Amino acid sequence: MIPRGLSDLLAAVGGDHGPAEGPVPGTVHAEDVSVDLGGQRVLDDASLTADEGEFVGLIGPNGSGKTTLLRTMAGVLETDAGQVRVGGADVSERSARAVSRRVAVVPQDTHLAFEFDVRSVVAMGRTPYRSRVAFGPRPDEARIDHALERARVDHLADRSVDEVSGGERQRVLLARALAQDTPVLLLDEPTASLDINHQVRTLEIVRSLVDDGKTVVAAIHDLNLAAHYCDSLALLGDGSVLAEGSPTEVLTESTLEAAFGTRAVVTSHPVTGSVYVMALPDGTTDRTRAHVHVIGGGATGARLLYLLSAAGFEVTTGALNEGDSDLETARHLGIEAITLPPGATVDESTAAAVRDRVREAAVTVVADVEIGVGNLPNLEAASAAEHLVLVEKRPFEERNFVGPEAAERYRSLRSRATLADESDLIAAVEELVQDGTESQQG
Numbered sequence: 001m002i003p004r005g006l007s008d009l010l011a012a013v014g015g016d017h018g019p020a021e022g023p024v025p026g027t028v029h030a031e032d033v034s035v036d037l038g039g040q041r042v043l044d045d046a047s048l049t050a051d052e053g054e055f056v057g058l059i060g061p062n063g064s065g066k067t068t069l070l071r072t073m074a075g076v077l078e079t080d081a082g083q084v085r086v087g088g089a090d091v092s093e094r095s096a097r098a099v100s101r102r103v104a105v106v107p108q109d110t111h112l113a114f115e116f117d118v119r120s121v122v123a124m125g126r127t128p129y130r131s132r133v134a135f136g137p138r139p140d141e142a143r144i145d146h147a148l149e150r151a152r153v154d155h156l157a158d159r160s161v162d163e164v165s166g167g168e169r170q171r172v173l174l175a176r177a178l179a180q181d182t183p184v185l186l187l188d189e190p191t192a193s194l195d196i197n198h199q200v201r202t203l204e205i206v207r208s209l210v211d212d213g214k215t216v217v218a219a220i221h222d223l224n225l226a227a228h229y230c231d232s233l234a235l236l237g238d239g240s241v242l243a244e245g246s247p248t249e250v251l252t253e254s255t256l257e258a259a260f261g262t263r264a265v266v267t268s269h270p271v272t273g274s275v276y277v278m279a280l281p282d283g284t285t286d287r288t289r290a291h292v293h294v295i296g297g298g299a300t301g302a303r304l305l306y307l308l309s310a311a312g313f314e315v316t317t318g319a320l321n322e323g324d325s326d327l328e329t330a331r332h333l334g335i336e337a338i339t340l341p342p343g344a345t346v347d348e349s350t351a352a353a354v355r356d357r358v359r360e361a362a363v364t365v366v367a368d369v370e371i372g373v374g375n376l377p378n379l380e381a382a383s384a385a386e387h388l389v390l391v392e393k394r395p396f397e398e399r400n401f402v403g404p405e406a407a408e409r410y411r412s413l414r415s416r417a418t419l420a421d422e423s424d425l426i427a428a429v430e431e432l433v434q435d436g437t438e439s440q441q442g
Contacts, residue, residue, distance in 0.1 A: 060259055
């Protein structure tokens with residue numbers, strides 16, 4: 001048995017001797033934090049709590065203080081007022097080495113000014129646990145291997161970090177932070193400049209870390225990704241926390257307008273059920289109420305109804321069967337709808353009512369709806385539209401359950417319609433309304 005004194009000496013000068021303070025709970029608490037940079041107040045009495053095993057998303061416009069708050073939590077910036085505690089310890093009273101054993105940071109900038117291989121970059125995460133004097137094999141290799149695997153970059157271990165893609169480099173820096181083996185992880189815009197595949201892959205990894213007990217605070221610019229992956233959100237504006245709570249509590253149309261200065265429609269995603277935000281284009285607040293008729297069904301028209309209604313149009317919809325989620329959305333918004341009993345097909349009298357609405361409307365919008373025998377007359381009624389918008393998410397052949405008759409009808413509509421997706425629907429409808437107004441005046 002090694003004598004206690006000798007054991008302590010070996011631990012002091014050895015390679016990876018682990019945290020000296022023992023396990024640290026991963027609770028982060030920023031209380032009334034103010035930070036001045038260059039004579040300007042960047043954070044102003046900002047307070048935020050992240051409980052152990054919680055994923056907190058920081059959202060807000062550029063310049064709202066998200067990065068500064070993260071750097072303050074990491075102990076990189078000193079506060080001018082207030083304090084930050086991690087696991088009950090004030091980070092301002094701890095050495096940088098001690099703080100680095102509690103908090104790991106993944107920066108937004110993935111540029112690395114050296115040409116090390118990926119494994120060497122990840123191994124840098126073990127620096128807070130290494131003595132300046134080390135001898136013998138380092139027992140932290142297993143932690144490095146685990147970090148590489150957890151961030152799904154183990155297959156890149158021997159490659160130069162300059163040779164991997166931007167999304168892969170972001171996960172390399174995440175692996176470096178995981179190798180640091182801290183209870184708290186701070187990420188600054190981990191999905192910025194990444195394509196959607198790498199965004200989702202990165203946040204899936206982070207979410208799995210939280211599920212395993214790690215505390216994460218991340219600045220995320222995409223509100224919908226933040227709503228889907230985070231347990232709670234903190235909305236920052238002008239250096240203060242304007243709202244804090246669940247995504248449903250924070251992502252409201254009024255709070256988003258106050259923070260971002262823009263109007264938005266807040267709904268729920270039809271597949272995931274998470275909060276879904278869509279910003280409305282500028283110039284939608286003073287619009288005269290043009291009539292837009294929406295042909296949808298089976299949840300394909302719900303978000304379109306929200307968007308058009310919030311943008312100030314007079315909206316009608318149908319024909320829809322009782323129990324259809326689009327009909328429930330229409331009633332929630334006070335939108336007039338042409339209805340049918342549950343399971344009923346569109347008969348001639350109902351089809352005539354739909355044609356009347358289409359002729360009255362300045363623009364008719366056809367959602368990415370599936371077409372069967374029961375609702376084919378809805379598609380046929382769209383041919384009466386003077387101005388038509390088709391919202392396509394899937395090829396029509398994937399939605400066509402009638403056959404050549406429906407395919408020919410859709411081809412005819414498509415040949416003269418404006419094609420749009422949800423993000424540019426309002427702009428497309430506005431342009432058609434304007435064209436109709438100008439033709440009438442001419």
